[in-house]
Amino acid sequence: MTTSKEELLPLIREHRAHVGVIGLGYVGLPLLVEFAATGFQATGFEVDETKAARINAGDSYISDVPAERVSELVAKERLRATTDFSALKLCDAIIICVPTPLRKTKEPDISYILAAAEQIQQHLRRGQLIILESTTYPGTTDEVLLPMFEERGLKLDADFLLAFSPERVDPGNPQFQTHNIPKVVGGCTPDSTEVAAALYGEIVKHVHPVTSARVAEAAKLLENTFRAVNIGMANEMARLCYALGIDTWEVIRAAATKPFGFMPFYPGPGIGGHCIPLDPHYLSWKARQHGFDSRFIGLAEEVNSRMPEHVVTLVSDGLNDERKALKGARVLLLGVAYKRDIDDVRESPALSIIDRLRAKGADVRYHDPFVAEVRFDDAHTQGSGEPLQSVALTDDELKNSDCVVIVTDHTQVDYKRVCELSRLVVDTRNALDSDIRRNSCARIIRL
Numbered sequence: 001m002t003t004s005k006e007e008l009l010p011l012i013r014e015h016r017a018h019v020g021v022i023g024l025g026y027v028g029l030p031l032l033v034e035f036a037a038t039g040f041q042a043t044g045f046e047v048d049e050t051k052a053a054r055i056n057a058g059d060s061y062i063s064d065v066p067a068e069r070v071s072e073l074v075a076k077e078r079l080r081a082t083t084d085f086s087a088l089k090l091c092d093a094i095i096i097c098v099p100t101p102l103r104k105t106k107e108p109d110i111s112y113i114l115a116a117a118e119q120i121q122q123h124l125r126r127g128q129l130i131i132l133e134s135t136t137y138p139g140t141t142d143e144v145l146l147p148m149f150e151e152r153g154l155k156l157d158a159d160f161l162l163a164f165s166p167e168r169v170d171p172g173n174p175q176f177q178t179h180n181i182p183k184v185v186g187g188c189t190p191d192s193t194e195v196a197a198a199l200y201g202e203i204v205k206h207v208h209p210v211t212s213a214r215v216a217e218a219a220k221l222l223e224n225t226f227r228a229v230n231i232g233m234a235n236e237m238a239r240l241c242y243a244l245g246i247d248t249w250e251v252i253r254a255a256a257t258k259p260f261g262f263m264p265f266y267p268g269p270g271i272g273g274h275c276i277p278l279d280p281h282y283l284s285w286k287a288r289q290h291g292f293d294s295r296f297i298g299l300a301e302e303v304n305s306r307m308p309e310h311v312v313t314l315v316s317d318g319l320n321d322e323r324k325a326l327k328g329a330r331v332l333l334l335g336v337a338y339k340r341d342i343d344d345v346r347e348s349p350a351l352s353i354i355d356r357l358r359a360k361g362a363d364v365r366y367h368d369p370f371v372a373e374v375r376f377d378d379a380h381t382q383g384s385g386e387p388l389q390s391v392a393l394t395d396d397e398l399k400n401s402d403c404v405v406i407v408t409d410h411t412q413v414d415y416k417r418v419c420e421l422s423r424l425v426v427d428t429r430n431a432l433d434s435d436i437r438r439n440s441c442a443r444i445i446r447l
């Protein structure tokens with residue numbers, strides 16, 4: 001009898017394989033579209049009926065995926081989405097891209113992975129390749145998924161293949177998208193690695209195979225922990241420089257002229273998004289299971305999570321210098337998304353800043369060209385209170401604010417005008433260049 005590898009490799013090379021993606025969010029939808037655009041039959045599996053319906057109507061809800069691209073592929077019948085998981089049987093390769101949040105206790109919540117795996121388990125047939133892409137702790141693929149699939153009486157290699165390949169998509173980054181971000185692939189067996197690498201090799205320029213799923217899982221966590229720790233270091237430096245009266249940004253610019261052994265990271269109002277604030281906890285949790293205390297992760301979390309509080313101190317210090325109290329002051333936040341030019345507010349530090357300012361009695365408003373409303377009642381947002389709607393950035397809005405806080409440095413905001421019309425500006429992102437600062441009518445406080 002032929003092995004799964006022997007069956008799947010020709011299907012992949014000739015683009016005859018049917019690819020299924022479970023979870024059509026920021027990660028899954030671009031991936032599905034890439035497979036369809038390369039000539040594969042691509043089916044997306046969603047629990048959210050509205051998302052599935054929008055895809056099938058040729059629409060997109062992810063800003064990096066143009067609706068025209070979706071509609072073209074749907075019209076060619078290469079791409080479709082469904083909420084009917086029985087169609088998993090039709091797929092030769094199934095890629096899991098569901099969320100991996102944290103529980104309130106900061107422990108990994110792999111319930112979405114388990115739900116997706118249960119669906120696969122029900123419909124698993126001989127000759128399928130399963131790949132997990134959701135970020136998770138080392139061991140998830142071979143300790144959790146493998147036994148679930150083997151329960152069906154199928155054997156790894158002979159009957160099915162299983163691998164982990166981390167997702168590295170950077171939403172809103174026009175330079176690096178699915179096809180030109182190298183893909184790390186680690187299978188539970190060499191056959192699994194080879195076939196999964198062959199599949200990704202059809203849609204990305206460079207594939208980096210590793211010897212196990214655990215290595216691939218750990219590599220992803222190292223990447224994001226590296227960022228969390230270095231941003232923590234930059235944030236600590238910013239607070240230290242503030243205390244010493246030194247310009248942090250100038251210090252970093254100067255250090256970055258060293259052509260070796262230094263890589264600049266920048267401070268900010270805190271870390272946000274679905275990855276950097278969460279992923280290191282997946283690693284430290286797994287480490288704890290083995291009696292290991294990952295101290296860098298704990299320290300970075302402590303430093304980064306104090307940044308919103310520091311921003312509120314800057315606002316309050318600035319108002320104080322003008323003999324004003326934070327209580328009753330009108331504070332306008334520029335940007336609530338967790339980073340520039342995107343609409344994602346998950347874990348955004350802006351939410352924690354709003355919550356803290358409101359707790360001190362400030363009248364908080366915000367302007368964000370990408371985010372029409374923020375609510376404080378879902379799992380991704382901290383704080384509480386009434387939802388807020390973005391206000392127009394009118395002259396009156398700026399003139400009537402006691403303090404304007406640049407939380408997210410969206411490129412379409414005219415910062416020169418902000419500094420001409422406002423009285424006090426707190427810049428947490430170095431959005432104001434030296435020209436604007438020199439000619440500013442507003443008093444400026446920088447992180």
Ligand SMILES: NC(=O)c1ccc[n+]([C@@H]2O[C@H](COP(=O)([O-])OP(=O)(O)OC[C@H]3O[C@@H](n4cnc5c(N)ncnc54)[C@H](O)[C@@H]3O)[C@@H](O)[C@H]2O)c1
Pocket residue numbers: 022023024025026027028045046047048051097098099100112115116133134135136167168169170171274275
């Ligand atoms: N967003 C990023 O920038 C990014 C980058 C790298 C890695 N990741 C990782 O990729 C994974 C997915 O993240 P995301 O940002 O795409 O999440 P997302 O919330 O944008 O999308 C997840 C999708 O999965 C769907 N879903 C949930 N349970 C499902 C199930 N059982 N069956 C089918 N669909 C289901 C949801 O409805 C949602 O549409 C996470 O593990 C995340 O850590 C994300």
